[in-house]
Amino acid sequence: xxxxTSDPHHWLDGxxxxxxxxxxxxxxxxxxAAGGFDVVAFVVAGAPPATADPRLQPEHHAILxxxxxxxxxxxxxxxxxxxxxxxxxxxGDLLAEGLIAMYEPQPAANFPDDKIxxxxxxxxxxx
Numbered sequence: 001x002x003x004x005t006s007d008p009h010h011w012l013d014g015x016x017x018x019x020x021x022x023x024x025x026x027x028x029x030x031x032x033a034a035g036g037f038d039v040v041a042f043v044v045a046g047a048p049p050a051t052a053d054p055r056l057q058p059e060h061h062a063i064l065x066x067x068x069x070x071x072x073x074x075x076x077x078x079x080x081x082x083x084x085x086x087x088x089x090x091x092g093d094l095l096a097e098g099l100i101a102m103y104e105p106q107p108a109a110n111f112p113d114d115k116i117x118x119x120x121x122x123x124x125x126x127x
Contacts, residue, residue, distance in 0.1 A: 025059055025086050032092020039074040039084065042103040043067050043091060055097075059090055067100060 037043075045067040059082060066079045077087040094100040 025057065025082070025090070029089050032088050032095070037073050037088040037091050037102065038104060039072065040105050041073050042070040042105075043073060043076065043100050044070045044103070045094075045100050046098065053097075057090075059086075060094060063087065063090055063094060064099060070103065 045064045059080065062080045063076060066076055071079070073087060073091065074084065076091075077084045080087065082090075091100065091102075095102060
């Protein structure tokens with residue numbers, strides 16, 4: 001069947017996996033409804049819903065299942081095998097429903113002085 005070009009999907013084989021456009025999973029949304037979800041932010045699922053919520057897609061359930069322990073957004077995207085942007089939108093849905101909690105990393109308290117940074121750059125240029 002590989003050489004058969006009469007089949008409109010001759011390019012598709014068993015190794016291709018699911019062919020679903022990311023915007024289909026997010027219903028065309030590109031930004032999360034709630035939260036910013038930095039790639040290093042941690043998310044953790046709360047208690048699972050008592051009943052199957054018809055508003056939740058299988059991807060939502062996969063995210064909830066993989067975030068029972070705190071996990072970074074980047075690692076979660078890898079675990080559920082979805083694009084980072086898609087995971088952010090779906091996390092926004094879950095955050096708006098109160099099904100997950102988000103923990104942003106603390107920003108660095110003290111940045112180096114500009115003089116020190118300039119001295120380092122000048123020293124590197126001198127090499």
